Amino acid sequence: MQTQDSTAATTGTAAVTTGAGTTGAGTVLCEDGLRRPPWAARDPLLREYYDTEWGMPVRDEAGLFERLVLEGFQSGLSWVTILRKRPAFREAFAGFSPDAVAGFGDADVARLMADERIVRNRRKIDAAVTNARAVIALRTEGGLGELIWSYRPEQTPQPRTMDEVPSRSPESEALAKDLKRRGFSFVGPVTVFALMEAIGVVDTHLTDSHRRGSSGVWTRETVT
Template sequence: MAEHQVDQAGGAVLCEDGLMRPPWAARDPLLREYYDTEWGMPVHDEAGLFERLVLEGFQSGLSWLTILRKRPAFREAFAGFSPDAVAEFGDTDVARLMADARIVRNQRKIDAAVGNARAAIALRAEGGLGELIWSYRPESTPEPRTMAEVPSRSPESEALARELKRKGFSFVGPVTVFALMEAIGVVDTHLVESHRRGSSGVWTREVAP
């Protein structure tokens, strides 16, 4: 979720509940709930990773808030993001999705979701989607104090994007992949002053002075 690309570049904001959050998470109740309860927490299961990969692809060119508002409809339309179910989607299903005003109707992204489901299934023979994505965890994580310091890509996201494409995935550029890595805890880009910094348990909260 590359929301930092469209939000102000400042530091953590003190919210009315006394907690510090990045600007993008302080401006809407739905974004705040997502930030406080889900974003940056570790995800390893195939269906959870597939959902986030698909949603990151659909977010391209749109705001993450738009995707969050449509997320329940996406889950219904894409069979709970079961790769096995989505991999079986055919022309009738694509037509159904293109007619569903509750989701983002973009045929290239819909086709990519179906193709990515099939690619995820093929990866099971090599350890699975989770093993592949988490194998690109870097040795260290960013320590941003302002949104301007949050990167939008990394050497690891570039390498993982190349590998995913080699494995048959699409809509997985390095920026989208970095956003995925942020969302599932592979990297921790919570601002240093945020109350969520270090909450994933993957990375220590301690930062350099």
């Protein structure tokens, strides 16, 4: 739990960190008649996130930067903690504008370290600033979205239970190395895989979840 690549730090295996337990479990039949993974079945905020956002395609620079930063801040914590703090994060980090965050200096870092509404971790704050600058540098090479989506695999996982949801992949390992080579920080292969799940690069919804295949990125043949 102390490293950025802890399995429990991924959104895809959030049952480990949300108190839902039973990582080997399949979907839960909820009171609305829909099936969801255990991590999304209990907490209303996680359910809303799962039903409307998690796994849906994100390609714009600011949206990708936000999710990259938040995945880094989530390392060692539960995802629901980050979701609850997301409005404060957005305010503190200038709406996750890479240009704005790239200009943060010592006074901004001190401000963030004093902001009790967010996760006050100096390494993660420094990484957010570093990554903003790396995002800007990538613009001359097609941008962050083009880089991340170029690592979309030929097939997506087909997990029936939480035990079958991977925490990393060859593509996430390769993308993590590529991001580090380009100056990004806090981008280990597990954190990167969680990002890929969250933005639809892979579909790790359990096979009988009502959200399986909902992103439109994967055809029915590749998700069933």
